[in-house]
Amino acid sequence: MGLFNKILGNIKLKILNSYFGYTVSSAPFDGEFWDHDVARATIDAIATRAAMGNMRHVIMENGQVKETVYDSPLAKMINERPNDVMSGFEFKYRMFANLETKTTAIAYIDWQVVDGNVIPVGIYPVDYANYQFRQVIGGGWAIEYNDFEGNTGYLRLQDCIIMRKFYNNHQASGDGNAPIYKALDMSKASDEGFIEALQVSNKVRGIIKQKKSMLDPEDVKESQNNFADRFKSAAQNGGIVAVDSMEDFKELNVNAYSANAVQQKQIESRIRSFLRTSESIVNSDYTEQQGIAWAQSVIEPLWEIFAQAVTCCGFTPQERDKGNKMIMSGGRLMGASLSTCVQVLNATKDTGELTTNERREILGYPPVDGGDVRQVSLNYVSADSQKEYQLGKNKDKNKEDDSDGKGKSDGKADDK
Incomplete structure (x- = not known):
């Protein structure tokens, strides 16, 4: 079971027969997608950007954030140290990379009782070769999975974080990346054909023709070896090969046949389109508009x-x-131009949408103490009270209240 065998292998469950139907088994996965250079570079761009998001625990009320739980152990663990061998960034990167390569990513949360509270003590990504849903005796569901070493393990489904994409035909997992395998095969065949042609052209230099008739096969082989030695010696000493009048050497040119530049570019474009990521995103030379569009269409759905x-x-x-829920966000303006950042800061400087540290983060500066308090300008009032504020009616009313002795907190007027 790999590195986390001790943790995941200790889970014992009594399992009933499997839930009938192929759709509760995972889609096949062989690692071919991740092993392709264009696919891996594209997945790396997606996973790297998505892993920069921060998980937050909030409490919602009437569709709005009522409270942010800053000391949430689950959010802190995901963002900083989910287990003993991974940082928060590495864990999130692995989950998003698994989602793209396998179309299903699974992580197990290890819950323990500490001081009477049930808290997470570790979160572990599950490296599965395949899995299926199974019923547990006594109620509930479990994941029965096989790792790449042939071991079988069981995890309670309620303790597993499961992300799926292309979620249509299978109930247990995403449907896999099979539609792009033809493009991968074409790219692989082109690369292998080019490599084989280069190997042949580097090894076979030419053809030597003996003008002597009726040579014995052994004499032909001896003559060939003799010429090869002369050819090798010439390569090391001046580059000139001497031949006698009975030998005729013809240089052999082997052309490497493979997909041309246009065809290869089309194949690579199909792979990137399958992952909904352009070449400019992968090469980090995208425009501001391209970056924002990609973040909205690819990264933000992954966060959700x-x-x-x-x-x-x-x-x-x-x-x-x-109302307890997790939300993931962060760095929407990352990659935006400096002028755009300045415009956002100027537009929000008096309204309190951003804290001081959030404003510093946009500019790439580190946080400061006390910078998480929202501040607003006192130059703004409620629209319903705007007329009273401008005409000073509220001030006159306060004076009348004071003269009547109703302006005191204890309801009594001063004795004079």
């Missing part, structure tokens, strides 16, 4: 998938009913 998966696994139904 991850946040909902953690919410379902990290909170009980009762906790979710009380």
